[in-house]
Amino acid sequence: MIGRVCAAVCTAFSVAYSAYYVIQLTRHLTRGWRQACPWGSTAGSAPRLAPSLVEEEAEEVQNTIKPAAAVPPRPECAEPLDTPSAIQGAASAARPEAAGTPPAAGAPSSSPAQQPERREEQRLTRLRSIVSVGEPRSKYTLLEELGRGGFGAVYKALDASTGQQVAIKKMTLREEMSEEVAVNEIQVMRDNRNANIVTYLDSYLVDAEVWLAMEFMEGGTLFDVLTALYLEEGQIGAVCRECLQGLHFLHSRQVIHRDVKSGNVLMGMDGSVKLADFGLCAQLTPERRKCSSRVGTPSWMAPEVVRGEAYGPKVDIWSLGITGLEMVEGEAPYQREARLRVFDLIESNGPPKLQNPRHHSALVRDFLRCCLQADEDRRWSAQELLQHPFVTSGEPASSLAALIVSAKQVQEDCRGDACA
Numbered sequence: 001m002i003g004r005v006c007a008a009v010c011t012a013f014s015v016a017y018s019a020y021y022v023i024q025l026t027r028h029l030t031r032g033w034r035q036a037c038p039w040g041s042t043a044g045s046a047p048r049l050a051p052s053l054v055e056e057e058a059e060e061v062q063n064t065i066k067p068a069a070a071v072p073p074r075p076e077c078a079e080p081l082d083t084p085s086a087i088q089g090a091a092s093a094a095r096p097e098a099a100g101t102p103p104a105a106g107a108p109s110s111s112p113a114q115q116p117e118r119r120e121e122q123r124l125t126r127l128r129s130i131v132s133v134g135e136p137r138s139k140y141t142l143l144e145e146l147g148r149g150g151f152g153a154v155y156k157a158l159d160a161s162t163g164q165q166v167a168i169k170k171m172t173l174r175e176e177m178s179e180e181v182a183v184n185e186i187q188v189m190r191d192n193r194n195a196n197i198v199t200y201l202d203s204y205l206v207d208a209e210v211w212l213a214m215e216f217m218e219g220g221t222l223f224d225v226l227t228a229l230y231l232e233e234g235q236i237g238a239v240c241r242e243c244l245q246g247l248h249f250l251h252s253r254q255v256i257h258r259d260v261k262s263g264n265v266l267m268g269m270d271g272s273v274k275l276a277d278f279g280l281c282a283q284l285t286p287e288r289r290k291c292s293s294r295v296g297t298p299s300w301m302a303p304e305v306v307r308g309e310a311y312g313p314k315v316d317i318w319s320l321g322i323t324g325l326e327m328v329e330g331e332a333p334y335q336r337e338a339r340l341r342v343f344d345l346i347e348s349n350g351p352p353k354l355q356n357p358r359h360h361s362a363l364v365r366d367f368l369r370c371c372l373q374a375d376e377d378r379r380w381s382a383q384e385l386l387q388h389p390f391v392t393s394g395e396p397a398s399s400l401a402a403l404i405v406s407a408k409q410v411q412e413d414c415r416g417d418a419c420a
Helices: 002-036 053-064 115-128 176-191 222-228 233-252 315-329 339-349 362-371 397-419
Strands: 140-149 152-159 165-172 200-206 209-215 265-267 273-275
Touching: 115 176, 115 200, 140 165, 152 209, 165 176, 176 200, 176 209, 222 265, 222 315, 222 397, 233 273, 233 315, 233 362, 233 397, 315 362
Parallel strands: none
Antiparallel strands: 140 152, 152 165, 165 209, 200 209, 265 273
């Protein structure tokens, strides 16, 4: 009897121990399964070995966010994407990010679907902060289209309040790049007033467009003049002097134009010459003394820009030298070549040369040589070039008035012949 009782106790003890063992084993396995498959994940899926590239980039950006500075640096201007007048290189430098305060711990983050809308609203908020409030269509009457470019068109308009003619540049906000170009152009024109820079009047945000009002230069562009007439050396010297005065002013304020060419030089009927189109400008700062974005118009781009190297204000001097060649020869070097071919020629051929140097004076040849130095350190500055004999011996700007009148007459005759 006692033996049966002992056997029963041993059996019960064995069963209890076995149950305890099974429970502990189950808990151990469950704990491992939970660690491998967190709540909300699919059981049986392979554990993630490394974060994705997108997550690594997001973590890097998060780690580099800094509190807002008291005076945030002016952003580098945006590079156009495949426009007729400008190009962006594959290795262009990133634009400085706007400083922001890191989100508080536990604050909800916007979903991927909300991020584009959030960025769009931030860009529009920035635009609204610099444009005027009002309805420009009640103030300006558009008369005719003067020209069209990669980001919109320019119109001659009438200011109802003053009765004066003005130019209205309508920039379509198709993408982030166009918004940054609009902001850049408004800020540079508004903050840098000079006799050789086209005068900023006002700006408005109208639906998906920015309207930029500026003074109307009835003489048109230097490109228009060159398509009608050849310039004499004294006239070329006058145009170069006026452009250099504008560039010297910009460079003294640490602004690089980055798209100097005949199409961006405006002429007045009084002979005035002014730089225009500041959407590609770059504002240098003590923290950023060089740029590296590959922007501009191919035939006018300096070699260091083509190579994607860091550069400073003297890229504008190279472009002015190409514009000088354009005035002497009638067109810019490689202007008829494809874009990629132009880049190869700029790198392989070195500074372009006059086709018939003996037909031109030693002064103009030396002036172009000083502008078109492949070595940026040897290239003259705007201030130095203003003292060059070719520039100081140029005709007064007022003498260009007769040239512009003649060019206008040639253009009208050509239009009349075409209509006939």
